[in-house]
Amino acid sequence: MPVSPSPIGLIGFGAFGRLVAEHLAPHAGLRIHDPFVTPAAFAAAGIAPCTLAEAAACPVVILATPVSGLAEVVRAIAPHLQPGALVLDVGSVKVRPAAIMRAGLPAGIDIVATHPLFGPQSARDGLSGLKIAVCPVRGTRARRVGAFLRRALGLTVILTTPEDHDREAAAVQGLTHLIAKVLVAMEPLPTRMTTRSFDLVMQAVGMVRHDAPEVYHAIERENPYAAEVRRRFFDLAARMDGELGEGVQVEEKVLLDA
Amino acid sequence: MPVSPSPIGLIGFGAFGRLVAEHLAPHAGLRIHDPFVTPAAFAAAGIAPCTLAEAAACPVVILATPVSGLAEVVRAIAPHLQPGALVLDVGSVKVRPAAIMRAGLPAGIDIVATHPLFGPQSARDGLSGLKIAVCPVRGTRARRVGAFLRRALGLTVILTTPEDHDREAAAVQGLTHLIAKVLVAMEPLPTRMTTRSFDLVMQAVGMVRHDAPEVYHAIERENPYAAEVRRRFFDLAARMDGELGEGVQVEEKVLLDA
Numbered sequence: 001m002p003v004s005p006s007p008i009g010l011i012g013f014g015a016f017g018r019l020v021a022e023h024l025a026p027h028a029g030l031r032i033h034d035p036f037v038t039p040a041a042f043a044a045a046g047i048a049p050c051t052l053a054e055a056a057a058c059p060v061v062i063l064a065t066p067v068s069g070l071a072e073v074v075r076a077i078a079p080h081l082q083p084g085a086l087v088l089d090v091g092s093v094k095v096r097p098a099a100i101m102r103a104g105l106p107a108g109i110d111i112v113a114t115h116p117l118f119g120p121q122s123a124r125d126g127l128s129g130l131k132i133a134v135c136p137v138r139g140t141r142a143r144r145v146g147a148f149l150r151r152a153l154g155l156t157v158i159l160t161t162p163e164d165h166d167r168e169a170a171a172v173q174g175l176t177h178l179i180a181k182v183l184v185a186m187e188p189l190p191t192r193m194t195t196r197s198f199d200l201v202m203q204a205v206g207m208v209r210h211d212a213p214e215v216y217h218a219i220e221r222e223n224p225y226a227a228e229v230r231r232r233f234f235d236l237a238a239r240m241d242g243e244l245g246e247g248v249q250v251e252e253k254v255l256l257d258a
Numbered sequence: 259m260p261v262s263p264s265p266i267g268l269i270g271f272g273a274f275g276r277l278v279a280e281h282l283a284p285h286a287g288l289r290i291h292d293p294f295v296t297p298a299a300f301a302a303a304g305i306a307p308c309t310l311a312e313a314a315a316c317p318v319v320i321l322a323t324p325v326s327g328l329a330e331v332v333r334a335i336a337p338h339l340q341p342g343a344l345v346l347d348v349g350s351v352k353v354r355p356a357a358i359m360r361a362g363l364p365a366g367i368d369i370v371a372t373h374p375l376f377g378p379q380s381a382r383d384g385l386s387g388l389k390i391a392v393c394p395v396r397g398t399r400a401r402r403v404g405a406f407l408r409r410a411l412g413l414t415v416i417l418t419t420p421e422d423h424d425r426e427a428a429a430v431q432g433l434t435h436l437i438a439k440v441l442v443a444m445e446p447l448p449t450r451m452t453t454r455s456f457d458l459v460m461q462a463v464g465m466v467r468h469d470a471p472e473v474y475h476a477i478e479r480e481n482p483y484a485a486e487v488r489r490r491f492f493d494l495a496a497r498m499d500g501e502l503g504e505g506v507q508v509e510e511k512v513l514l515d516a
Contacts, residue, residue, distance in 0.1 A: 168448040196380040200462035204455040
């Protein structure tokens with residue numbers, strides 16, 4: 001993804017695809033395809049959409065579609081890719097997407113799996129200093145991609161493997177989204193008598209509460225380590241709850257014995 | 259607690275008592291008593307401790323002791339209080355402390371129950387803008403106390419009842435501390451591949467993780483509404499978990515049928 005006049009194909013123009021387009025537009029021409037976005041919505045964004053074949057024929061192709069639909073997209077673009085092209089995804093998990101792309105994209109196509117650790121909410125004030133995980137999957141261009149992301153977009157690049165990524169993300173995103181989901185379900189929550197720490201937790205909730213349902217599902221269901229993290233969270237929470245319950249009983253017993 | 263030359267008695271010189279002393283010292287003379295703090299620790303803080311009787315004989319007496327020990331402290335100070343004195347507490351819950359003080363302090367003693375919604379961590383950069391709940395329990399001095407806290411210390415004062423306080427605090431503090439306790443038990447958690455929202459959650463954890471165990475116990479066990487909040491949190495969390503589990507099974511079934 002070097003700064004070059006050659007266009008970048010972007011498949012997917014949802015919330016994250018739009019963020020990608022906004023930040024890449026100054027650096028390259030974009031050929032954007034999304035059959036689920038109306039021509040009117042493209043027009044409103046000042047963008048002329050193109051066909052799947054046109055987007056997929058670019059030297060660099062970014063897949064900004066839900067992880068759950070990635071296999072289908074990979075199948076669809078494969079016939080249109082140019083030899084030597086570079087394909088990247090931006091999904092919230094990396095083990096499955098890397099496997100899907102490795103299996104579904106022709107040999108000779110380079111693959112870099114990425115996970116921008118931010119969304120439209122956290123990128124509201126710009127990308128500078130935000131993090132992105134970059135995993136080499138096939139070919140040798142991951143470092144050049146990382147250098148571009150660092151230099152041109154100001155991102156902090158974490159070069160890692162899909163497995164290491166998913167293990168950390170299972171805790172980072174799995175816990176944040178799980179906690180946010182539960183707190184949103186408990187609303188209305190107090191807004192007056194709040195502490196700084198509660199305000200911070202609710203600020204975190206505000207950053208993920210409007211994420212597309214696909215993001216939550218990718219994080220909790222398509223990350224092979226997420227179920228284990230949830231299990232540990234619930235087991236520890238149940239133990240805390242049990243200790244508090246027992247404590248009350250012990251206290252009552254002491255009172256009765258006194 | 260008007261700005262006056264008359265001294266303020268402070269019973270309790272733990273983490274929170276020290277914070278109280280630091281911020282009240284510019285406004286009044288302090289007579290501090292804490293049998294659990296060594297003379298050397300008092301000396302290190304530049305303070306000459308005094309007896310329980312001396313501290314309790316002040317026109318204004320602040321109780322900065324754990325909620326669990328409040329009844330004992332109230333019994334101990336009662337004989338030394340001056341008629342017309344004002345007694346305040348600073349505990350994290352208010353229904354029980356208000357009842358204990360109302361029952362244990364002689365008629366003619368005014369009582370204001372307070373809960374500073376901050377601790378040594380969140381007050382590190384000063385008190386300005388932090389919140390304090392103020393509950394009138396006996397007498398008519400709660401508004402004057404509130405005015406002093408606003409004017410002299412820059413606090414945002416929330417005048418409320420012990421019941422309303424505990425209902426809100428059960429969610430605000432109960433949830434924050436419960437989540438923090440579970441996350442701390444899950445450590446080590448990732449520090450590298452983190453999102454903004456996860457960073458905010460961990461910042462919140464950092465603010466309460468060093469709270470005295472008594473604070474956690476007061477919040478979770480001495481707040482009459484805390485168990486119900488925990489119950490809702492766990493029920494909703496279990497439902498989310500169930501939904502995610504079912505989703506996976508449905509997905510597997512579709513694959514098998516395909």
